[in-house]
Amino acid sequence: MSDLKAKERPAGEKVISPAVIKRLPRYYRYLGDLLRNDVVRISSKELSRKMNVTASQIRQDLNNFGGFGQQGYGYNVEYLYNEIAKILGLNDRNNIIIIGAGNLGQALANNSDFIHNGFNIIGLFDVNPKVIGKKINGAEVYDIDRLEEFIAGHDVKIAALTLPKNSAVRIAGRLADLGVKAIWNFAPVDLNLPEDVIIENVHLSESIMTLSYRIHSSEI
Amino acid sequence: MSDLKAKERPAGEKVISPAVIKRLPRYYRYLGDLLRNDVVRISSKELSRKMNVTASQIRQDLNNFGGFGQQGYGYNVEYLYNEIAKILGLNDRNNIIIIGAGNLGQALANNSDFIHNGFNIIGLFDVNPKVIGKKINGAEVYDIDRLEEFIAGHDVKIAALTLPKNSAVRIAGRLADLGVKAIWNFAPVDLNLPEDVIIENVHLSESIMTLSYRIHSSEI
């Protein structure tokens, strides 16, 4: 049984570095802005000036996914924008549930940027009777006891955790058991789940601490 | 037991790489957890197992700031915890104002993690008469017109921007003019300010897009 776990990758399927992936949404945002300003074409040089990165990096990054440009011309803004949307999976139905309907959960549910990019909040969950039954931006807040039932009946792609850390750990395990494959974690804790569960952490405390570091070190 | 004082290091001129700085808050969090569990000492090897990083990286990272450990012993948890707090500037008075008292602004104001780490929300600002005058977790929501007056009278270290992007750009300029040196930006836009203004971005849309990418690419 030695080959059981062999992580085979289809020949030619390229592994993209995390550094590149993290930059894609920013390209996407700039291209969206250009598109809304009716800009038809842009060169890597011009984009590099706007974005404060090197033109070389832009070309290298994009060429991980394909040759989207044209020599002597640059890139067609609309075409490149759409290609990046495909790469990021924004054309799929990306249904999200939010566990924890406090201020942060509600803030996410009300965030129009997500909706504009193909993410749909299809429900929130909480234990607090005061918020259960409430509608937030069209999505209902359900009793957490109905989590299993709800997931069975819907195509849930992502679960956002906006909960205190102890409940977050507990619910994360429950979600993994239910087969949810991606967790967007806002709790200040690292979730240890089976490795096929995809986790994206937003650690606000860590973010503000790096800011504090920079203030502090610039004052010395 | 012998004394664990750090080796002295010529005052503050070493440039620390961003990669290292980003990891410090996570060390701090793990050490805090250990401390609350009454763990007295820990070796880089043991910590590396808990944190899923290499022991080598831990030692390299810490040695950017000083020799906090002891051969044959490891690191004293409480001592290291306090040293990292100093490095991160968490012992300073870190006053924060929040511009935008919507769900996200209120979520930040209610976040107890910040308070526990030396960050104080001393006021929120908004244009909406419905929230002006409200108190959130002890902090008042002021009319945005009183921003100048407030900053003149308080030691504001950080301004968090939880606003739509157009207002965020406008207010960021105003804050820079008022001498605020650090901005914690939640708006989906890059702020172009004088380079002495420290900016930390939290781009939630970009975060969820990288999650989407990973879901999408794992399904292929």
Place this chain on the structure above:
DNA sequence: TAGATTGTTAATCGATTAACAATC
């Protein structure tokens, strides 16, 4: 065509990991 700009290879730079002498 002539100029512009890509796609891609090569060179450089930076970050991580390995190794081990120092030393508690």
Place this chain on the structure above:
DNA sequence: TAGATTGTTAATCGATTAACAATC
């Protein structure tokens, strides 16, 4: 002491930048 583990140097790995031939 002997074993353990750091601090630090050296080796490796990965990411960024530079350069330029291909080509629109």
